[in-house]
Amino acid sequence: MVIPHSTCSLNTYNTYNSLNIEKSKSVKKLVSGLRINSASDDSPGLAISEKMRSKIRGLDQAQRNIQDGISLIQTVDGALSSIGNTLTRMEEIAIQASNGVLSYSDRQSVQEEITQLYLGVENISNNTKFNSIKLLDGSNVTNTPGTEEFVEVETTLSDPNLRLAAVVFDYTRNLSQYLAVGIVNFPTNLNSPYNAMFTFENPPLNPNFIYSPLGEDTDSTIENMLRTVEDLKNDTSGDPIKTAQKRFLIDNNISLTRYGVDVLVIKHSTATNFTYHAGGPDGSGVCSGTTWVEKGWTADFIYHELKTTPPSSSSAPVTLQVGPDMGDTFKIELPNSKPANLGLNGIDVTNQYNAQAAVSKIDKAMSTISSQRSKFGAYNNALEHIASNVLNSSINLTSAESRIRDTDMAMEYTKYTKFSILQESAQMLLKEANLSKERVLYLLNF
Template sequence: MALNAISNYAANVAHRNLQKSDMDATSSLAKLSSGSRVVSAKDDAASMAIGSRLNSQVQGLRQASVNAGQGVSMLQVADGAMARINDVLVRMKTLSVQAGSGQLSNTERGMLNTEYQLLLAEVNRIAASTEFNGNQLVNGSLTTGGASVGTGGGFAVADGVSSITGHGLTTASSDNYTLSYSSGNATFTLTDGSNSYTGAISSSAMDASGNMITGAGVKLLPTGTNTGDLVLSLNTAFQSATTVAPSASAGGLQFAGASSATFSFKVGTGTDVTKDVISVSIDGISGANLGINGTDITTVSTADAASDALGNAIDVLNNARASIGAYQNRLQFAADNIASAVENTEAARSNLLDLDIASEMTTFTSKQILVQAGVAMLAQANQMPQDLLKLFQ
């Protein structure tokens, strides 16, 4: 190759190779600093796409594992309530057997009945107060609703009352509940003639304009000795006491449905109800659900009847507890399976995206040497034209 002063071919070659080595070293440094083999899509487009999908699946599975764990915790709360009610029922059974014996007088049976009734009230209280994140667990769930809530009219969907959900109540063969509303204090009252439930619209359920917040409800608490509770579900059409639309009362409410509450837990990343959702049904264990409301032990005959009812109630309760235990085991197995799926999916994602530090460090060291050599050779190439000056001496 001829020597010339205009073009320096050797310097150009050295510069090109130096640029490539510098880019490779920079790319290797980016991977080492991030810990990822695929820093940008150009590094491996297919792995980037597949790895991103796997990562989203892993994150979804992690949340599904939390859901399953929360489901187990919720069932443990329900099982704890059932265990305490079982203890109460055993004591009530003991009292009924004692009251059915002939050595006692009616006066003594009255004394036993005092404890019996208080224990019955405690059964209902535990059933009504057992909640998890605001959801009642062991008090059943009965609903009335439709185009008009109640045959008596007055509280229709258009007026803002979409449905009434009752807990701790039994279904009736005929319409037997009456709902009334007092605009003076924005209070609802539901009665079946002997038991009453009252509840007012809370200010927290209203927005700044005085309209009911979407999804808000009015909880009707018992008055007197009754220990159930109701929830009145209202929509946004229902407004404050001064602008309330419904008429004064609506009679003839009839509750229908099952005496159990159903909860669905998302244990997968999809939407298939057969694969990604586990539904749990928890039987109600209030006095009404167990068939012991209204029992007493004031006489031998009523004590014997209460003893039979309590025997059946204990069987019903144990069946409910067995169902809870089965659901707990299922959710636990689901959580274990999710943990295995997370582990294997994470391994697959890691193979695609995670960096082999040892291998990449070797590559980086090689590129560093090439960069240093390139700098040195470019310096030498830039010195070559100076050799031409010796020809002029």
């Protein structure tokens, strides 16, 4: 027997210490509920778990962002609903004013209510906000000009009594900023008619008719527009006006009148001055055909296609972050629901004809509002589906992270019990190992 060193006791002691360390770790896991309390517990698992936790927190914030977006959409929808109700009332009383049995004073009373309802729509569009963001005033919309490269329509009159009955254009966009006719510039975004005049003396008898608009387009509305050009003539040389951005050549005291959206009418006139009335922006498009009529005469129009770069309207949409990563976004384009943009400017019901025209304007405005509400309803549904997917991703990722990071309590308690039993056994064996050395002292006493 070797007395200086008790190998059995040392081995038992080392085992006892190891069991004590493992038991302490087990207690820590049971108390915290986490399998990984430090990097030493499971360094790869800790890295994966931390990455998952970051994603989970991002998904949870995205869920809150989506709910904010849904609240914004519901705010817009509520405001558009109010505008729609107002327009319904406007249409109702405009139809009432269209009735021929009403007197002027009756229609004047209706006009007063129309005016107040108009102001109500403007108030809603100007003051509807979400977190200080204006939602319906169109402040987020910017327009990008387009260009017209070329359009030319020619024909030659062989009889001065012939007149152009109609030219029909297919308009898809409209002009903004300025038009030039001859040497006179006209701002086209007008809320009321704008007049300008110039005169050409002694026009030739049989010049060519040329329509050649050049210049820029920008995005605005072409609906509910009335435009009149009267007594537009050639100069004394018979040449087109070459310095203008917009050129019209009509011979023999003919007036050109633009009605509504898609019909251009030229008819005979004897006036000597040119007058241009603009109640809205000009348009761009392609001439689709015309007929010259007088005493049974007809002639086809020769035309060239308008080559355009259409104007575009861009906006700064409200962009929602709907996920934890860059690019996980959802864009909400806010509408412009101001009365002017809805084509409600200048509504007049003080006579029967204007009241009937007002009904048409209001009906188109209601159609626009309905379309906008439908769009925001689609936004709402899309966000609800995105929210459901984000929530599902968060739940599944949380479950996966939990399996990596959290303690399996039943398994860990089993380990704790095992370590406790082994630790007690080690204590007993250590005591026994120490007692074995005492037997040597017992022998020495004899």
